[in-house]
Amino acid sequence: MVTLTIDGRVAKVPAGATVLDAARAIGVRIPTLCQHEALEPWGGCRLCLVDVTKKEWRGWQKMVVSCMFPAEDGLAVATATERVVxxxxxxxxxxxxRCPDTPLVQRLAHEHGIERTSYQPNPEPTDCVLCGLCTRVCDSIGVSAIATVDRGAGKEVAPPFHQPPPDCIGCLACAEVCPTDCIPYQTSDSARSIWGKTFTMVRCPHCGRAHITREQAAFYAGRGGVPESYFETCDACKRTQMAKTFTSLSAVR
Ligand code: SF4
Ligand code: SF4
Ligand code: FES
Incomplete structure (x- = not known):
């Protein structure tokens, strides 16, 4: 365990935790946009900045992104110094x-006393805050079907050449991690579409629930070296089957 202070409060966290983890552990809120517990930190949005210092630094302090900076013994963290704010x-x-109409951005700005931007507003407002969560989750799955393209105000997330991405498996992970819900998709018992690509749904053979796309089942089967049919049964039915197996084994004993 390491012990540090955050805004004067003591936090004890396991070695390897970040300053952001430590702050959350003791209920100190630091705003974030590009951090997600399921993904490696990236440090892109710079919202989670804090000041850190140590006794032996003799008054010197540095501004760091709390989602990446490791919690260390003796570290003193200040989350709202003048320069941080x-x-x-x-x-x-x-x-x-960039995103004048996006409720999440409006709320965070409002919390910092900003009601209107002092910059030239984007003539084509977007809800994409360029947090990179969608591309990173897609990369982490091993698909990399989408990427950040262009520069400046026109920077956006898109599939290659703005065409339906051939590699996309329709898992919806990108849409689910998006903090502003700005990745549109449709899903029903028969079909799902996202990024301009349409997928056929696979129904669980036990409960009939359409829970996965055909491309997802094929992708997972290829990676796991197990038959595609294994993924056709939904997780809930797999758990039920497993419980039944354990119950019958116990009865035999
Ligand atoms: S839906 Fe497609 S683009 Fe989105 S994470 Fe899944 S594979 Fe990637
Ligand atoms: S589409 Fe959503 S998840 Fe992707 S970068 Fe933009 S805001 Fe972030
Ligand atoms: S949460 Fe975005 S830089 Fe830390």
């Missing part, structure tokens, strides 16, 4: 110019 405000001011 000022830097966060610049980030939010710029974000508000």
């Amino acid at each position: 000022a830097t966060r405000k610049v980030v939010l001011d710029l974000l508000l110019a």
Whole structure:
């Protein structure tokens, strides 16, 4: 365990935890946009900045992104120093110019006293805050069907050449991690579509629930070296079957 202080409060966290983890462990809120517990930190949005210092640094302090900086013994963290708040405000001011109509951005900006951006608002407002969560989750699955393209105000997340991405398996992970819900998709018992690509759904042979796309089943089967049919049974029915197996084994004993 390592022991540090955050805004004067003591936090004890396992070695390997980040400053953000430590803050959350003791209920200190630090705003974040590009962090997700299922993904490696990236440090892209810069909202989670904090000041850190140590006794032996003799008054020197540095500004770091708390989602990446390791919690260390003796570290003193300040989450709302003047320069931290000022830097966060610049980030939010710029974000508000890019995404003036996005409720999450409006809320974060409002929490920092910003109601209107001081920059030229984006003539084509978007809800995408460029947090990179969607592309990173897709990469982490091993698909990499989408990427960040273009520069400046036109920067966006898109499939190659803005065409339905051949590699996409329709898992919806990108849409589920998006903090602003700006990746549109449709899903029903028969079909699912996302990024302009349409998928056929696979029904669980036991409960009939359409829970996975045919492409997902094939992808997972290929990676796991197990038959595609294994993925056709939904997780809930797999658990029920397993419980029945254990119950019958116990009865035999
Ligand atoms: S739906 Fe497609 S683009 Fe989105 S994470 Fe899954 S594979 Fe990637
Ligand atoms: S589409 Fe959503 S998840 Fe992807 S970068 Fe934009 S805001 Fe983040
Ligand atoms: S949450 Fe830490 S940089 Fe985005």
